[in-house]
Amino acid sequence: MTIDDRRLRERTAQRRLITSTARALAEKESWDVVTTRRLSAEIEYSQPVIYKHFASLEDLAEAVALEGFDELTDALTHARRDASPEDAVGAVARAYTSYAIENPALYDVMFTRVTRLSFGGDDAPPPLPAAYGELRAAVAMIAVERDIDILTEVLWAALHGLIMLGRNGRIRPDKFNERISRLIDQFSAR
């Protein structure tokens, strides 16, 4: 089966070439330029090759987004592990926003471009509940008598909102850290 092994290896390598090139291109320029023609030029294969791996450009974006959720979960896990229980929420929140800011195009595809991915149902891809779980575990440290899930969702929404509004110039570009601190303060209260 070594021949089939090699073929599978080559196939997955080509798939990774496509996703990583798409991601890099989006990060370097924008998702708008990630077209099948441009992408095929970047990977030095013709357009139909892309469709051997993904049924549509939307599917490709979804695959990239899932990679992002894996990475994000890793970042949150490390942040939580390296912090004391009472600082966990703050550490995780800062790790979350850092990741979003350092990978704007990726964050964009994770939360704005791809809308098919759902966190809730039983059919949710594993990386999504995993990322949520990290956030939730940190929130649990300070929840006291409050509903952990409600609190997690609200905190998450606030972080997401700060990132999105900040990105589009809807709130002042500076003062980002002040806002995060204020947010954590408010959520630690009571």
Added chain:
Amino acid sequence: MTIDDRRLRERTAQRRLITSTARALAEKESWDVVTTRRLSAEIEYSQPVIYKHFASLEDLAEAVALEGFDELTDALTHARRDASPEDAVGAVARAYTSYAIENPALYDVMFTRVTRLSFGGDDAPPPLPAAYGELRAAVAMIAVERDIDILTEVLWAALHGLIMLGRNGRIRPDKFNERISRLIDQFSAR
């Protein structure tokens, strides 16, 4: 000058026909179907007519978005006026989310599709700071010793995040009111 008057009237009427048709079409189906061809069919004029009013489809979307900010400001103003000072933040927050949920496509174009609109600079179109001002005025009622702008920005981000995450199935579809209540509670603390 009655002839020029009539011409101006007809011209602004046609412009309004375009923007309102675009908005209705987006709300009925999606912004994806608001193409120059489809839109021209809906308004029963040819494509180039659209370009007599707007330099690009992006400009048209921007015009629709600005209408949205005007309406949103109105909604917030009324909510604040009809509430007691201590309930103002909650009332405005609920009015904000209601407006977003009742006009999903419009909210989408205001905050996601159109990214050129900036709130901060001196060149910001009036409707934007106006909407922000309403939110800020409500927050001022409960700010006590906290920085009003920081607090407003964080609250706004949280509302925006709740709307966006809720819309894409990233947080549980029910429990929306619980989250808003939790948010207001946390921000009223201290």
Added chain:
DNA sequence: GATAGATGGCTAGCGCCGCTAACCACTAGC
């Protein structure tokens, strides 16, 4: 080692998109 089939990749093209050039009918003013 020749042959038949499967595999990986290509070219070409369909129907759409945003946007524009060029033209035409009609209106308004002298």
Added chain:
DNA sequence: GCTAGTGGTTAGCGGCGCTAGCCATCTATC
């Protein structure tokens, strides 16, 4: 009644996502 100008049209350019159909090369069988 002629001349401008205005409001509208048709036709087309380059680019888009996606697919049909073809070809070369590699694999497995005899």
